[in-house]
Amino acid sequence: xxxxxxxxxxxxxxxxxxxxxxxxxxxxxxxxxxxxxxxxxxxxxxxxxxxxxxxxxxxxxxxxxxxxxxxxxxxxxxxxxxxxxxxxxxxxxxxxxxxxxxxxxxxxxxxxxxxxxxxxxxxxxxxxxxxxxxxxxxxxxxxxxxxxxxxxxxxxxxxxxxxxxxxxxxxxxxxxxxxxxxxxxxxxxxxxxxxxxxxxxxxxxxxxxxxxxxxxxxxxxxxxxxxxxxxxxxxxxxxxxxxxxxxxxxxxxxxxxxxxxxxxxxxxxxxxxxxxxxxxxxxxxxxxxxxxxxxxxxxxxxxxxxxxxxxxxxxxxxxxxxxxxxxxxxxxxxxxxxxxxxxxxxxxxxxxxxxxxxxxxxxxxxxxxxxxxxxxxxxxxxxxxxxxxxxxxxxxxxxxxxxxxxxxxxxxxxxxxxxxxxxxxxxxxxxxxxxxxxxxxxxxxxxxxxxxxxxxxxxxxxxxxxxxxxxxxxxxxxxxxxxxxxxxxxxxxxxxxxxxxxxxxxxxxxxxxxxxxxxxxxxxxxxxxxxxxxx
Amino acid sequence: xxxxxxxxxxxxxxxxxxxxxxxxxxxxxxxxxxxxxxxxxxxxxxxxxxxxxxxxxxxxxxxxxxxxxxxxxxxxxxxxxx
Numbered sequence: 001x002x003x004x005x006x007x008x009x010x011x012x013x014x015x016x017x018x019x020x021x022x023x024x025x026x027x028x029x030x031x032x033x034x035x036x037x038x039x040x041x042x043x044x045x046x047x048x049x050x051x052x053x054x055x056x057x058x059x060x061x062x063x064x065x066x067x068x069x070x071x072x073x074x075x076x077x078x079x080x081x082x083x084x085x086x087x088x089x090x091x092x093x094x095x096x097x098x099x100x101x102x103x104x105x106x107x108x109x110x111x112x113x114x115x116x117x118x119x120x121x122x123x124x125x126x127x128x129x130x131x132x133x134x135x136x137x138x139x140x141x142x143x144x145x146x147x148x149x150x151x152x153x154x155x156x157x158x159x160x161x162x163x164x165x166x167x168x169x170x171x172x173x174x175x176x177x178x179x180x181x182x183x184x185x186x187x188x189x190x191x192x193x194x195x196x197x198x199x200x201x202x203x204x205x206x207x208x209x210x211x212x213x214x215x216x217x218x219x220x221x222x223x224x225x226x227x228x229x230x231x232x233x234x235x236x237x238x239x240x241x242x243x244x245x246x247x248x249x250x251x252x253x254x255x256x257x258x259x260x261x262x263x264x265x266x267x268x269x270x271x272x273x274x275x276x277x278x279x280x281x282x283x284x285x286x287x288x289x290x291x292x293x294x295x296x297x298x299x300x301x302x303x304x305x306x307x308x309x310x311x312x313x314x315x316x317x318x319x320x321x322x323x324x325x326x327x328x329x330x331x332x333x334x335x336x337x338x339x340x341x342x343x344x345x346x347x348x349x350x351x352x353x354x355x356x357x358x359x360x361x362x363x364x365x366x367x368x369x370x371x372x373x374x375x376x377x378x379x380x381x382x383x384x385x386x387x388x389x390x391x392x393x394x395x396x397x398x399x400x401x402x403x404x405x406x407x408x409x410x411x412x413x414x415x416x417x418x419x420x421x422x423x424x425x426x427x428x429x430x431x432x433x434x435x436x437x438x439x440x441x442x443x444x445x446x447x448x449x450x451x452x453x454x455x456x457x458x459x460x461x462x463x464x465x466x467x468x469x470x471x472x473x474x475x476x477x478x479x480x481x482x483x484x485x486x487x488x489x490x491x492x493x494x495x496x497x498x499x500x501x502x503x504x505x506x507x508x509x510x511x512x513x514x515x516x517x518x519x520x521x522x523x524x525x526x527x528x529x530x531x532x533x534x535x
Numbered sequence: 536x537x538x539x540x541x542x543x544x545x546x547x548x549x550x551x552x553x554x555x556x557x558x559x560x561x562x563x564x565x566x567x568x569x570x571x572x573x574x575x576x577x578x579x580x581x582x583x584x585x586x587x588x589x590x591x592x593x594x595x596x597x598x599x600x601x602x603x604x605x606x607x608x609x610x611x612x613x614x615x616x617x
Contacts (some may be wrong), residue, residue: 087566241563243570244598247591270570274590432571484547488554496566503552 179443264433
């Protein structure tokens with residue numbers, strides 16, 4: 001069969017290689033047949049609970065084979081799944097549940113209390129459904145009346161589904177500068193276009209052992225999942241805790257004999273910093289891919305020197321254009337530590353455009369705004385035509401010219417015809433691969449007690465973490481300045497990766513001529529406090 | 536003289552700006568310790584207690600709580616130095 005929808009990849013592999021392993025997670029293994037039949041069974045339960053094509057189903061399930069079963073089950077019901085970050089604070093998940101108006105929230109024992117908090121104190125129509133792992137009695141300990149409780153069971157077939165490739169498959173919520181996360185709609189066709197290009201470009205085979213490193217609410221994870229299933233390969237899920245100790249990540253790649261590693265560069269730099277990669281390490285590894293932010297060249301050199309047998313590819317693309325829109329295979333180990341690494345050329349079916357304010361190409365080599373067009377373009381933000389219109393331009397070059405997305409990144413086209421990035425036009429930053437709008441942090445600070453005024457800036461670090469988030473605070477009159485208390489209060493509203501790591505107290509915030517907070521002054525003050533030896 | 540636990544608590548609150556309710560709190564479950572925090576923590580442990588930790592021999596469980604970090608420091612025989 002040809003795959004028309006994302007779940008068809010699983011159905012096809014269950015026919016071709018039913019007993020081959022699809023997913024590995026710690027000691028847990030799931031075959032393609034199990035994945036197919038378990039997701040059939042859960043799909044029937046979703047359908048019985050009233051889930052129809054286009055309904056949203058939120059997943060509060062930590063990364064695991066069960067989480068992937070839930071994802072495939074949602075798709076088989078024609079539903080749109082909304083993966084939630086189980087480590088995110090309740091307030092932020094609240095906004096996402098609200099915005100997605102999910103019919104169901106799927107949860108497991110370990111996320112039961114969070115599910116309870118999310119659903120009990122609001123007048124929401126979302127109902128919980130418990131997914132029972134092998135030994136997890138959840139419903140008995142909860143006060144919520146579940147829509148259903150699903151013990152892991154199998155079914156030979158799935159309910160009928162009239163889904164089409166242009167249907168939305170998932171909503172991925174990204175940071176929003178107004179404090180409200182934006183739900184990016186991604187269709188089956190969006191993901192499949194990239195996956196089909198990638199498995200042929202990278203020559204995937206069923207023998208591949210693919211890493212599943214990013215969290216499921218991160219769009220890179222969709223490449224790991226669907227790329228693996230399209231090829232009939234094996235997906236190795238890495239737990240988030242693995243990240244803390246770099247040598248454990250190396251052991252994970254080595255021990256599982258992975259053939260592909262795909263992650264944000266900050267983790268690769270972190271591993272380089274602690275020198276955990278041995279010369280000619282990971283003999284089975286064929287490809288190392290990164291996406292999400294710039295990979296500092298010195299760390300890339302570190303990796304390329306140690307692993308001459310591996311192909312190194314930089315992928316680039318925001319969530320709004322699905323996984324990645326351009327690629328650049330680094331042909332040889334760079335010799336200079338400051339050599340810029342381009343984002344390369346468009347992936348199949350995509351286009352990269354560097355344009356000025358009049359949507360004209362700047363003079364040769366000039367810097368302009370980077371726009372993306374083609375098969376990866378999301379239909380827009382969920383229930384948000386205004387924010388969609390602001391960045392998705394409809395046929396700007398006349399009828400039939402197609403839509404383009406304004407990335408907010410600045411770029412140029414080099415003499416080598418490759419595209420190079422030159423920072424951002426706005427205050428969106430990347431920290432450890434996470435895309436963060438500084439505005440979202442400032443909005444959260446406004447309602448944090450103990451703070452009269454606050455401003456947030458980011459400083460590019462030379463370390464592995466990308467941008468370092470710094471917060472300038474004017475405390476409430478008579479209040480002590482206790483960053484650890486403020487940070488803890490802020491953690492009730494923001495995920496940990498958005499929390500500022502440096503704090504300075506101000507009597508008042510410096511203003512520029514327009515009466516706005518002077519971020520240039522703040523930046524230099526933080527820079528001095530972080531680099532006392534320089535000043 | 537402050538105890539090893541107190542000194543590690545001070546690193547968390549004064550340098551990492553992270554409020555840890557008790558020395559037994561699970562730092563990973565609560566998201567209080569991530570890769571960025573670990574680097575700063577290691578740096579400060581090395582500065583304050585004057586020893587080198589070999590990351591290749593470290594295990595996650597040794598960093599699970601302030602209490603377990605304290606026993607790691609004490610087992611390296613330098614916990615009482617200041």
